[in-house]
Amino acid sequence: MDIERVNLPGIGMQHSVTTSRGRRLGVVSHHTGRRDLVVYDKDDPDSTVVNVALTPDEANVVAELLGTARIVERLAELNRQVEGLVTQQIAIPAGSPYDGRTLGDTQTRTRTGASIVAVVRDREVFASPRPDFRFVAGDVIVAVGTADGTNAVASILTDG
Numbered sequence: 001m002d003i004e005r006v007n008l009p010g011i012g013m014q015h016s017v018t019t020s021r022g023r024r025l026g027v028v029s030h031h032t033g034r035r036d037l038v039v040y041d042k043d044d045p046d047s048t049v050v051n052v053a054l055t056p057d058e059a060n061v062v063a064e065l066l067g068t069a070r071i072v073e074r075l076a077e078l079n080r081q082v083e084g085l086v087t088q089q090i091a092i093p094a095g096s097p098y099d100g101r102t103l104g105d106t107q108t109r110t111r112t113g114a115s116i117v118a119v120v121r122d123r124e125v126f127a128s129p130r131p132d133f134r135f136v137a138g139d140v141i142v143a144v145g146t147a148d149g150t151n152a153v154a155s156i157l158t159d160g
Contacts, residue, residue, distance in 0.1 A: 016040070035059040064125050087117075087142060088150035090157055094137040097160035104131030112152040114145025 006014040008028065016026035016038075024040040035058075039050040054062065092099055098106055109115055119126040119133065120140040126133060135141075135157075143153040 037062075084146055085144065086147050086150055087144050088154060089120075090141045090143060090150075090154045092135050092137055092139045092141065093158055096135075096137065096158055098135050098157055099137045101135060102131060103129050103133045103135070106153075106156055108143070108153045108156055111156065112145065112149040114143045114149030114153045116141050116153065117144050118142040 002017070004014075004016045006016075008014055012028060012030040014026055014028045016024055018024045023042065024045055026036075026038040026040065028036040028038060030036070033056040035054045035056070037050075037052040037054065038048050041047040041049050103116060106116075117128060118141075119129050119135070120142070121136065121138070141153070141157060143150045145153070
C-alpha cells in the first residue's frame with residue numbers, strides 16, 4: 001500500500017492511503033500534536049466527508065488499537081522468516097515474584113537471550129516496554145527468541 005505524504009506549510013503533515021475498495025483515508029498531523037482522521041469523498045478526492053479531530057492522547061489510543069494486530073502479524077511473519085525464532089505469550093500469574101516489579105528487575109534479556117517485545121494489559125498494548133515498566137498480575141508478556149530462551153523467560157516470570 002502506498003502512503004502519500006504532503007507537507008502542509010504552517011499546519012504539519014498529511015498522510016493518506018487508498019484502500020483496496022478505493023476509499024481514500026488520511027491523517028493530518030498538526031505541529032501542535034493534534035491529529036485529524038479524514039475520510040475523503042469518493043467523487044471529489046479533495047473534499048472530505050468526515051473529519052475527526054483527536055488530542056495527542058486520543059491519537060495514541062487509536063494507534064494502539066490499530067497497531068495491536070500489526071504487532072502480532074509482524075511477529076508471526078518474523079517466525080516464518082527466521083528459522084529458530086519463536087514468540088511466546090506468558091501471563092504474569094498472581095503470586096509471581098515479578099508482580100509489581102519492573103522489567104529491568106527480571107534481567108530476562110541477560111539471563112535468557114530472549115527479548116520481551118510487548119506487554120498486553122487488559123486491552124492495552126505496551127510495545128517495546130522500557131526497563132522501568134512495572135508488571136502486574138494478569139499482564140500477558142510477548143517474548144521473542146529461541147524456544148529455550150522464551151521458555152526460560154516463562155520460568156522466570158512465573159516461578160522466579
